[in-house]
Structure formats: C-alpha cells, structure tokens
Amino acid sequence: MFSKKKAKVTELTAPGQEKKGCCISKMCCTARPQTKEAIMGGLTFLGMFGPKKIRPHIQHLLAVIAIATFVIKAIRPGRKDETA
Secondary structure, three states: OOOOOOOOOOOHHHOOOOOOOOOOHHHHHHHHHHHHHHHHHHHHHHHHHHHHOOOHHHHHHHHHHHHHHHHHHHHOOOOOOOOO
C-alpha cells in the first residue's frame, strides 16, 4: 500500500569541518532557550509564592544564577558582526 522510502541523511555542518563539542556537558548545547526560560520562570514563581521554608533558598539560587550570568557575559568578548 505505502512504499517505504528512506530519507537521505544530510549533515548540518560542512563535510570537511569538525563538529564543535561542548566542554562542560552535552546537555547545555541541546537545551532549547524555551526550556531555560520555563525553568527560570518556575523558580521565580516558587521564589515569590512557594512554601515559606524554601522561598529564601530559591531566591538565593536565583541571585547566584543572575550574578554568574552577568559575570560570564561581561568576560566573554562580544561577537563580531560578520554581515558587514
């Protein structure tokens, strides 16, 4: 009834180019930005409306994440615009 045709395998990078791997873990390269935003939103919600015993801990965690993100963005050199 249906013919089985296999899709061609294509590479996302050029054949001669090596694939760049993540030095910390492979999860950070595969996680989508929506997932990270959802996690941060959930932590923010728990920091404001969560149980009273864990609120300070979650707020402290969010502060540490914010400071670490700021330091990392400040240390990294800005990306050069290659379209110009």
